[in-house]
Amino acid sequence: MRMERNLCTDEFQKLIAYLIDKQTIRVENLISKASQVVNHNCDINFVELNSFGNLLLFRDKNLRLFVVDQTINQSASLLMEHCSYAQWVPDSDAVVAQNNTYGDMYVWYNPRNPDEVSNYQFF
Numbered sequence: 001m002r003m004e005r006n007l008c009t010d011e012f013q014k015l016i017a018y019l020i021d022k023q024t025i026r027v028e029n030l031i032s033k034a035s036q037v038v039n040h041n042c043d044i045n046f047v048e049l050n051s052f053g054n055l056l057l058f059r060d061k062n063l064r065l066f067v068v069d070q071t072i073n074q075s076a077s078l079l080m081e082h083c084s085y086a087q088w089v090p091d092s093d094a095v096v097a098q099n100n101t102y103g104d105m106y107v108w109y110n111p112r113n114p115d116e117v118s119n120y121q122f123f
Helices: none
Strands: 002-006 011-021 024-029 035-039 044-049 055-060 065-069 077-080 083-088 095-099 105-108 118-120
Touching: 011 044, 024 044, 024 055, 044 083, 055 083, 077 095, 077 105
Parallel strands: none
Antiparallel strands: 002 011, 011 024, 024 035, 044 055, 055 065, 065 077, 083 095, 095 105, 105 118
16 A cells, blocks of 8 residues: 655545456555556466555566556556566665566666666676
């Protein structure tokens, strides 16, 4: 769950993202009761909102990592395959993820542009 203060209206919004079933995510505003649904064609095993509640990160059972921009109702954009670990960087829109094949670490400073990724190799 994420809490965010709207700087224009000075109101709080409480957002929660959860699985309705194995392939469907609901993002719900607990104050306004507005919600959005994200459908996927494969079972989902990880869901997380960024700290602002506008970007949704999820991974499916095939270890593919996706991001959805909730503000524009976009479809899910593939960030990477073979993802063993992923997390939002606290208080930012940046994503860190690890590839389970090579052990490389990837960082998206702007996950709205999936091709703009920094790759760090560990030996």
